[in-house]
Amino acid sequence: MLHSMDLKTFEAKAGMVAGTLKAMGNGRRLMLLCKLVEHGEMTASDLAREVGLSQPACSQHLARMRDEGLVSYRRESQMLWYAIADPRVETLLALLYQLYCKD
Numbered sequence: 163m164l165h166s167m168d169l170k171t172f173e174a175k176a177g178m179v180a181g182t183l184k185a186m187g188n189g190r191r192l193m194l195l196c197k198l199v200e201h202g203e204m205t206a207s208d209l210a211r212e213v214g215l216s217q218p219a220c221s222q223h224l225a226r227m228r229d230e231g232l233v234s235y236r237r238e239s240q241m242l243w244y245a246i247a248d249p250r251v252e253t254l255l256a257l258l259y260q261l262y263c264k265d
Contacts, residue, residue: 182251185230190215191223192255195246198233199255203245 167175186192193213198204204212210220224244227233234247246252 181230182232182254185227185232186251186254188223190219191227192258194220194223194227195232195251195255196259198244198246199252203243205241205243209244 190213194209197209197212206220206224207217210217231247232251233244235242235244
């Protein structure tokens, strides 16, 4: 059930959701996010290989998603390990999987 909210809050929430959807609104970024959900944490080179991207293209997508708060990373020596930063993204991806990908 949807609850009504004041217009200012409604606009702020709509803007936040639109920003998240826009950041996710690219097939390759969706694939990267799905791989992170599947594996939990991956390096940029492993992600690039899994989704068929060059390393620079993968890094650009990851940087965009990092800026948008979708993914986070941790450094281990020279290696960056990426993971889903916002649990709501994982929940949204699970729903998208149920609606579009599950047999």
